[in-house]
Amino acid sequence: MSTSDMTPTRAASGRIRELVRRIAVDVFGTSETDVPIPGFTIFTDRRLDDPLAGLRAALLMRLVAEAQLYDYARTARAAGRSWDQIGTVLGLPIGDAPVGEVAFDWLVCGRAPDPDREGMRSFRTSSAYWRCSTCGAQVTDDGPFESHPGDNETSHTDICTRHWAEVAAWAQRTGRTD
Template identity: 50%
Template sequence: MSVFGEPSEQQRRVWRVRDLVRSLAVEWFAATEVREPVGDTAITRPVLADPLAGLRAAVLSRWVAAGQVRDYALDARGAGRSWAEVASVLGFDDHDAPGVVAFEHVAERGGRTGPRWDRVWWRCASCGQRVADTGPYSSHPSEVETGHAETCARHAADVAAWAERTGWGQ
């Protein structure tokens, strides 16, 4: 909260998501809302008469959100964002190798049994090709991303940046 007791923008977003989950419980699982007092005040807030309906809506939302995290992370890679940038959004900045942690998070099989994938695929916004990405374990772009078109401007720029950064080919 701010100094004057106003909620932060992040708090407002969290409250909005909670409201949406409660609304989904009403819409999808026939829950009914009742009002309950907030603390020892006359102010009330809406709650679900059957919390299990809210749990059903929250679990379904969690599964959908997890899929969206993966999809948007891969879309971000396709749009030219790095694994480090994806890591920052996912909250992995404090890890030793945030890009690696982000890749491994996205490459998990979403709770299914079996090992994680050793690569992920995304569509390159520059060349339109489906690219296999094995994660940020190597520094050369051609070793971690395969499938770009030979004329892909993004991949060429990544290789040129790598050559500049490493001094290779000078």
Template identity: 40%
Template sequence: MTRYDLTPGARATLAMQDQIRRAACDNHGASLVETPVAGFTLLTRTTIDDALAGIRAAVAARNTASAEIRRYAEQARGSGRSWDEIAEALGIRADDHDELPAILAFCLVVENRPLPFRESFHRLDAWWRCESCDQQVRDHGPFDGHPAHNESGHAATCRRHAAEVAASRIEEF
């Protein structure tokens, strides 16, 4: 295996992403489109024209994956595997949490409880390219009611962002 070969995990991820795109098209009305890769003139990537259809398809995939995780965990327990072994298969490590991995695995799989969230000094952000101004935008989330505080990186001339800021000012009055 060379350093350019994909790992089995990376290949599985790409296959799942492809299935989600197909489900968005087949079940939610999206169409495949080629979009340019930022910073390259000739490279494109396949995506869909309706991101909300992609979200719907990904939610269905997530829910299916959750059900399959539980089914396989129960199968593993039936064949004599421990909750520690299941935790390892789930990627739950003792170093990352205060609780025992076996307990976390059980709570995640059976009770559908998320793993404990560790507070970070910085809030995590989303990053996306604005189709109006073609700039990389840092999205801090909808925690502040004013769009100028929630997003940074738009071009000064971005019509979409200017319209959102203007609309929020109207709502203030």
């Protein structure tokens, strides 16, 4: 592959792999060895002497990344992004459930998307909490499961223009005023 074939995503993936390898060496105490690549005389591949250290480093990376998914989703909600938008970025939906509901179930309730699981909404106890970037209130977000925005998000201030704009859009979309 030439350098012109290198996309930013592919380059970032390479940096992440290198970071996992560095963590395996620096944190989990393994070392690296250059191993000849079969069929080449001068090219080598770097290998960890203890692959379990690489496994530990990759697991640490995954746990941190999963926590970041939730943190960035919460920050996106605080910035006015919908659960549908978040789910779309995550490449959801899986199965027939609405994209926003699947994203909420995954990131807040801890239920990974499963195309074979029926009734993902049957029992829900989790909520997301974030600070509204418009009114500054700590908002409880119960997910995109109800029609009215006030049933999904509570604790916006009475003068929150973002929340009232969502309520006005809901009223226009549904023709309801309650």
